[in-house]
Amino acid sequence: MHNTWLYVGLFLIVGIIFPVIPLVLSALVAPRKPNPIKQSTYECGLETVGESQVQFKAQYYVFALVFLIFDVETVFLFPWAVSLNIQPYFVVVEGILFISILIAGLSYTWRKGMLEWA
Amino acid sequence: MEPTQIIFLVTAIMMLSSAVMVVSSRHLVHAALWLIVTLFGAAVLFALLEATFIAVIQVVVYIGAIAIMFIFAVMLTRRELRDSADPWNKGWPVALALTAVVAVTLGSFLLKWDGLLKTSQPMAEGYDSVASLGTALISPDAFVLPFEVASVLLLAALLGSVYVAMNKK
Amino acid sequence: MNFWSDPINSVYESWLLAFTGWGLDATLSQVIIYILGILILITFAMVIDILLVWVERKVVARFQGRLGPNRIGPFGLFQPIPDVIKLIIKEDTTPANADKFVYNLAPVLSLASVLFLWAVVPLAVNIFGVDLNIALLYMIATGAFGTLSIIMAGWSSNNKYALLGAYRQVASMISFEIPMVVSLLIPAIITGTLSMKTITEYQVNNFWFFLVSPLGALLFLIAAIAELGRSPFDLNEGESEIVSGYHIEYSGMKFGLFYAGEMLHAFTFGGLLAVLFFGGWHGPFSSEFPLLGVLYFVAKAMFGYWIIMWIKYTVPRIRIDHMLLFNWKFLTPLAFALLIVTALVHPLLKDQPQWIYILGMFLSNLLLGWVTIEILRGRSAKERAAVEPVAAVGHH
Numbered sequence: 001m002h003n004t005w006l007y008v009g010l011f012l013i014v015g016i017i018f019p020v021i022p023l024v025l026s027a028l029v030a031p032r033k034p035n036p037i038k039q040s041t042y043e044c045g046l047e048t049v050g051e052s053q054v055q056f057k058a059q060y061y062v063f064a065l066v067f068l069i070f071d072v073e074t075v076f077l078f079p080w081a082v083s084l085n086i087q088p089y090f091v092v093v094e095g096i097l098f099i100s101i102l103i104a105g106l107s108y109t110w111r112k113g114m115l116e117w118a
Numbered sequence: 119m120e121p122t123q124i125i126f127l128v129t130a131i132m133m134l135s136s137a138v139m140v141v142s143s144r145h146l147v148h149a150a151l152w153l154i155v156t157l158f159g160a161a162v163l164f165a166l167l168e169a170t171f172i173a174v175i176q177v178v179v180y181i182g183a184i185a186i187m188f189i190f191a192v193m194l195t196r197r198e199l200r201d202s203a204d205p206w207n208k209g210w211p212v213a214l215a216l217t218a219v220v221a222v223t224l225g226s227f228l229l230k231w232d233g234l235l236k237t238s239q240p241m242a243e244g245y246d247s248v249a250s251l252g253t254a255l256i257s258p259d260a261f262v263l264p265f266e267v268a269s270v271l272l273l274a275a276l277l278g279s280v281y282v283a284m285n286k287k
Numbered sequence: 288m289n290f291w292s293d294p295i296n297s298v299y300e301s302w303l304l305a306f307t308g309w310g311l312d313a314t315l316s317q318v319i320i321y322i323l324g325i326l327i328l329i330t331f332a333m334v335i336d337i338l339l340v341w342v343e344r345k346v347v348a349r350f351q352g353r354l355g356p357n358r359i360g361p362f363g364l365f366q367p368i369p370d371v372i373k374l375i376i377k378e379d380t381t382p383a384n385a386d387k388f389v390y391n392l393a394p395v396l397s398l399a400s401v402l403f404l405w406a407v408v409p410l411a412v413n414i415f416g417v418d419l420n421i422a423l424l425y426m427i428a429t430g431a432f433g434t435l436s437i438i439m440a441g442w443s444s445n446n447k448y449a450l451l452g453a454y455r456q457v458a459s460m461i462s463f464e465i466p467m468v469v470s471l472l473i474p475a476i477i478t479g480t481l482s483m484k485t486i487t488e489y490q491v492n493n494f495w496f497f498l499v500s501p502l503g504a505l506l507f508l509i510a511a512i513a514e515l516g517r518s519p520f521d522l523n524e525g526e527s528e529i530v531s532g533y534h535i536e537y538s539g540m541k542f543g544l545f546y547a548g549e550m551l552h553a554f555t556f557g558g559l560l561a562v563l564f565f566g567g568w569h570g571p572f573s574s575e576f577p578l579l580g581v582l583y584f585v586a587k588a589m590f591g592y593w594i595i596m597w598i599k600y601t602v603p604r605i606r607i608d609h610m611l612l613f614n615w616k617f618l619t620p621l622a623f624a625l626l627i628v629t630a631l632v633h634p635l636l637k638d639q640p641q642w643i644y645i646l647g648m649f650l651s652n653l654l655l656g657w658v659t660i661e662i663l664r665g666r667s668a669k670e671r672a673a674v675e676p677v678a679a680v681g682h683h
Binding site for chain 1: 125162165166168170171175178179182183184186187190191194246248249251252253255256257262265266268269270272273275276277279280283284
Binding site: 006007008010011012014015016018019020022023026027029030031032033034038039040041042043060063064066067071074077078081082083084085086092095096099106115 | 317318321322325326329333374375376377378379380381382383384391394395396398399402403406416417418419423424425445446447448454458461462464465468469472475476479480481530535536539540541543544607608611612615616619620623626627630631633634635637
């Protein structure tokens, strides 16, 4: 009867198209008089010095790495959490073992000072 | 043709063409963005197979985490983002021949496989794939050992990446 | 089937009958009705969004001792209309060095990622887009597109401030995603499902989850504020340093899309807080009259939105390193501790009478909160002693 994924697929398509409508509307009625000053990079009145797409602290990358590990971990935890009700008590311990191994990793990262903004 | 077949073909074409864009883009960030299109196509394929959990995980992990990390890595490590070198070199006929051989071999193996033309059974009404997956992951007679080993693997990945990042300092 | 007891399905079936009666293919007419339904749902969300402009402006004015919009319509209620018209007729400037395609796609993706959420949010007992059995994960997945849109906006604007703002925002979004996901696991453990509809129905039949997991609700709220990039976590747009963050180069309607997306996102998170911990559409007579349920849902979501606004206009901004440390050294360990406690206590008590279960879960949360506060107190005393040795000696 009702097709779940058909609905989700259509929702994604309509959801992407819908925000385009005000943009099109705006493009039709808004004035368009570009000039070099308007199109320059905004930097509090100063000229931009050097390349704009500069590189930033590598610290962001470390946080992204730690996040990635924990993100994959939570993927395993979702099925575990859902089936907790229909399982004997020791599966709780299995899940806790799983979590604590990764918490050990987090505390290693912490102790080595990689979570500091150095 | 059935609607699902049309969706499959459109997705497959989208995935293949964006994969070509990944390797041919001159700008690394563009390549990463095209990669996201390819990964999303894979999620659509999983959804077509009614593998709901895998489809969403594909988006959560690959687009939400790995693609973001790629973009971070590209932006943080490379000084020159724009690649100006010629993408073709003298070895391209050899590469083409090798890929053709691999493609033909894989294709012939696939054709021999009798599962290729079978239609999969539709999922039973009210079947909860997530709960079944969870049960399989933690039952002692199923995959509990791989489940725990996975956490050790993740730990190793975390320690390794922290160690590498530490040495750079 | 009666319209008042089951509005969506009765309309669906009568339209399906009408469409197939006109000689349309059954699948095609289903697709058309789905698209119409989606458009109605999205329009509903956008109408709320436009009203939120008025709510936000009025509330911030009251917080700051001003009147707020009061000229157009009663209480300035029609203020959003000229606001929207102004955004539409504004000239839209694009930086000369911007990456045009990515630059234009980013605001669209930003609003779309919020609209996607509305596919799974149950508005009433039988008014919802779709009942996905992995709705909680779907919610996280839509967040991935939001993160993507921010990094696309920041990078394609070709502006240092924009890129810096995007980095900060993305780093905080991905970091706070971990405690958010873990707090989502608590309703999943109790109900044994990831479907928002089932989670709400469980709360309607039993108890609201903030009773058994107040700490989980608090974690979700904090992580939601960080995901939204609202104060105190709004350093992505710290106007004194990087002007306005990742959307600095956007103007006109493209800025409007970011603005609308952010506002609707806050409201939607208020709604999700209601769905996960405050019974969703549950209220007096909500099961008999679904449209009443929609009203309750909007009221609860508005309450969540109001709390987010309250915090936003009260608390000052914190630094990026403090924010990430707050997440990784405090919120994430606390979230995992809460998950372990819930996983241990829930199976023990689930077969007991309901009041014992609620009391036990509540006390375990309280105990964990107390232990956390004691640990924090000990640490902060130690740190204070390290910074001010003289003062510490003077106390003893």
